[in-house]
Each structure stands twice: as structure tokens, then as C-alpha cells.
Amino acid sequence: MKSFMSMKYASLKPYVPGEQPLSVNELIKLNTNESPFPPHEGVVRAAGDAAKRLNLYCDARARELCEAYAALIGVSPDEVLPTNGSDEILYWAFLAYGDSDNPMAFPDITYGFYPVYASLLGVPARVVPLKDDMSVNVDDYIGIRAHTVLANPNAPTSVAITKDEIERLARANPGHMLIVDEAYVDYGGESCVSLIRKYENLLITHTFSKSRSLAGGRLGFGVGCAARIAELNAIKYSINPYNVSSLTQAAGLAAIEANDYYMAKAAEICEIRDDCAEKLRDLGFNVLKSSANFLFLSYGANDARPLCEALRARGILVRHFVGPRTLPYIRMSIGTRGQMNTVLEAIRAILREG
Ligand SMILES: *Cc1c(COP(=O)(O)O)cnc(C)c1O
Numbered sequence: 001m002k003s004f005m006s007m008k009y010a011s012l013k014p015y016v017p018g019e020q021p022l023s024v025n026e027l028i029k030l031n032t033n034e035s036p037f038p039p040h041e042g043v044v045r046a047a048g049d050a051a052k053r054l055n056l057y058c059d060a061r062a063r064e065l066c067e068a069y070a071a072l073i074g075v076s077p078d079e080v081l082p083t084n085g086s087d088e089i090l091y092w093a094f095l096a097y098g099d100s101d102n103p104m105a106f107p108d109i110t111y112g113f114y115p116v117y118a119s120l121l122g123v124p125a126r127v128v129p130l131k132d133d134m135s136v137n138v139d140d141y142i143g144i145r146a147h148t149v150l151a152n153p154n155a156p157t158s159v160a161i162t163k164d165e166i167e168r169l170a171r172a173n174p175g176h177m178l179i180v181d182e183a184y185v186d187y188g189g190e191s192c193v194s195l196i197r198k199y200e201n202l203l204i205t206h207t208f209s210k211s212r213s214l215a216g217g218r219l220g221f222g223v224g225c226a227a228r229i230a231e232l233n234a235i236k237y238s239i240n241p242y243n244v245s246s247l248t249q250a251a252g253l254a255a256i257e258a259n260d261y262y263m264a265k266a267a268e269i270c271e272i273r274d275d276c277a278e279k280l281r282d283l284g285f286n287v288l289k290s291s292a293n294f295l296f297l298s299y300g301a302n303d304a305r306p307l308c309e310a311l312r313a314r315g316i317l318v319r320h321f322v323g324p325r326t327l328p329y330i331r332m333s334i335g336t337r338g339q340m341n342t343v344l345e346a347i348r349a350i351l352r353e354g
Contacts, residue, residue, distance in 0.1 A: 008122065015116045018319055028342060030333040031317040033155070033184075033294050035213040037265045037336075040258035043214070043251045050250035058246035060237075065249050068256045069221060073193050073206075078226045081233060082252070084243045086183060086207035086220025090149070091117055092235045093203055093222070097177045098123030103146040107136060109325055111151050111181065130157070130325075134288055134296075138165045142172040151181040153189045156321060156331040158290035163190040170199040179203045184292035186211035186266045187273070193223055200225045203232075210293055211266045212255045217248045269293050273334045279344055283351060298328040310350045316343055 018032035038044075066077040073080075083089040094117040098104045105126035106114045118125040126146045131137050134157045141148045148169065153160035170178045170192075182204055185191050196202055203224040209215035222232055236243060244252075255262065277287045277295055287297045298304060308320045308330055319331040334340065 009120075012119055013116065015113050019317060021317075026315055028316045028335060028339045030294075030335055030339070030343070031319045031331075032215070033210055033292075033331075033333045034215045035210060035265065035269075035293070036334075036339060037213055039213045039251070040255065040261045042258050043254040046250040046254035047217075047247045050246050053246060056246070058242050058244065058249055060241040062244050062249050065244070065252050065256075068253055072256050072259060073191075073223065075193060075196065075223060076226075079196060079223060079229055081222040081229050081236065082244045082249070083220045083222060083236075084240075084248075085209060085218040086181065086205045087113060088243060089205050089220050089222035089232070090114075090179070090181065092232050092239075093149075093177070093179050093205075094118065094121055094123055096231055096235050097147050100124065102176070105141055105144050105146040105148045106150065107154065109134065109154075109157060109321075109323070110149075111155050111183075112321075114149055130154075133159075135159050136161050136165075138169045141169055144173070145176070147177040147179065148173065149179040149181065151183065152192075153184045153187070153291040155184065155292065156294070156296055156319065156326070156329070158184075158288055158292040158294055158296045158331075160189045160291035163192050163195075166192045167195055167199070170195065170202050174199075174201055177201050177203060179205065181205045183207045183210055186263065187270055187293045188291040196223060196225050200227060203228055208252060208255060211269075212262050213265075214248075214251060214255060217251045219244060219248050219252045266293075269334050272337050272340055276334065276340045276344065280347070283347065294331055294333045296329050296331050298330075301328050303327050304330045307350065310353075311343075311346060314346045314349075316346055 021027055062082045065082050066080050070077045070080050090113060094104060098121060103124035103126050104118050105128055108127050108129045115125055126144060128140045136150060166180055178201055180192050182191055193204055203222055206221040208219040273290055280287050280297055285297045285299050287295055304320055308318055311318055
């Protein structure tokens, strides 16, 4: 069959999202790092109220949302840009800053969308291996003559680096952007938001998909100095001015009002995570030190696929990344205490069966 697709996409390998089964009732879904907790009731109510005005376009600038989020994180409204999930702001950053003279550097093991955006946009990728312990070595990026994108904490490894290390990199490469994807920062990482006025090359991305139980609503933010946000707004108004729906703007605003609820839930996830990690280590697993709402674990050096399949047979979904260094690992999101007890029981049973 003839293809009409431009040849420039001939080698495009799209991102592969984790499985979203249509019926999740009998499954324990630990494969896409969502929150196991429902949105706050105020969020449900706000989205319902907003639905009554769906005949009208949403506020393209999302002013109320910008003001509320800026106040929450201690910046000014012109330093934030709400987007359709943080995937959108990441995409726009690649669009705005990457080109054939300005490659994008990122680790060999990180969020799968970075290589996809680079390939889609024809931006050369500089892939930098993580250290043997799966942490980022900031020195590898100093003087690299490329923009850098780092997830901190990183995914799927769960490992964080310090704010001091991020600052050292921002200072060392003033001629290039440093994009820090803080999707998991509420689970024990150190945010770099307070550095945006000091380093005009810094862009931070946030999401409401994880700690704020809003993955289906699609809400993310870019946070940077006013000049960077203005540039990214130029991209936004060239693509999709109404990028955050009125339902999501209302839900996001209500989620900010319910911040205490979400932060308490994030703290609960951290407790369950640390408990679960300890029990898995006792069973002989190698579990990386996690600052996120998931664990990255291996059992010996073998392919983790049989373990994934055994878990799947028991109704437990986890994620496995087929890559030379990730093959022995599974990434398991942290669910409720009850869910994690069931998972630990299942793992014990699988190990007994050999
Ligand atoms: C989940 C995730 C995102 C966020 O995706 P959304 O588009 O906001 O749902 C961004 N970066 C990383 C590393 C993630 O794991």
C-alpha cells in the first residue's frame, strides 16, 4: 500500500504508552505511575460545574489557574505556562530550543518521550549513559554543547539528584537550556523552582498526573523565567491556544485548593513505598533507592519478563522496558497499602514456585 506520510518520518518510532485496560476492576494497576487515590471531591464538583459551560471556549490564558499555581509554588503568574499534560510542555521545549545546531542531551535510561520528540523534530540526540548505579553524573553534561533534559527524580529508575547538582549544571552551561522534568518531585525530590530567576536557561516541568490524581484530566506546567515562558507562549499560540480545556482548568484550580489532601496522600505513598522496598530487599530483590511513586527492581541479572508475566497472570500489571540495561528490571508503581500487600503475597508465591 502506498504511504502518504512524509519521508521525514520514515524512521519515527512513536512512544508506547503503558497498557490502559478498559476494565480495571479485577486488576491491580501498577504500570503507569498513576495515583491510586481518587481526585478530591472538590475537583469532581468543579469539573461538573464547568461542564455546564462547555459551549464556550475556555480561557486561552487560563488566568485563574496560572495565578493559583504560581502562588502555590512561589513564583509569579507570568512564570508559569499550563499545558495539556506535561508531555505538551516537553514537546514545546524541544520545538522551541532544539535544532540541528542545538542537540538535546539526555540519559540512556530515562523518560521514553525524549528520544521520540527528538526524532519527530529532527533534533539530534546526545544519549549519555547513567552511571553503573543508575544515577545521573552531572559532570557528563558540563560543556556538552547541547541542551539537556533530565527527569529528576528520573524515570524509570526512581533515582534523584540534588538541587545543588542541578544548579551546578545550569551555571556551567549558560548558553544552553536545562530542562528539568519534575513529574515525581512530590515524592521526596528537591524542586528547582526557586532557581528560575537566577538561571534564565532553566525550565522546570510539572504535572498533575501523578501526585495530584489527575492523569486523565491532562494538566502540566512549564515553570521558568518570564522570558522563557513568553517564548513558549509564542509556540503555544502557534499551535493550540485552547490547550487546557475548561474542565481541566476547573479541576486543576480545585486540586490546588485541595493541596493539603494531595500532599498527605503523597506522604502516605512514600511510607508505603519505603516499607515495600524493604520487604522486597528481604526477599532478595535489588531495589534502587526511590524518590518517586514507583520502584525499579531486579532479581538477579535475568530478563524480568517471566516475572512480569507471572504477575500479570495474577492480575497485577507492572512495566518492563526492553533495553540492554533495563531488561532485568521491572518498574512497579506504588498502590494503596492493601494493593501492595497483595502484590508482596503474589511475589512470595511466584518465588516459591520458582
Ligand atoms: C508521567 C511522566 C510525565 C507526565 O506526563 P503527563 O503528560 O503530564 O501525564 C512526564 N515526565 C515523566 C518522566 C513522567 O514519568
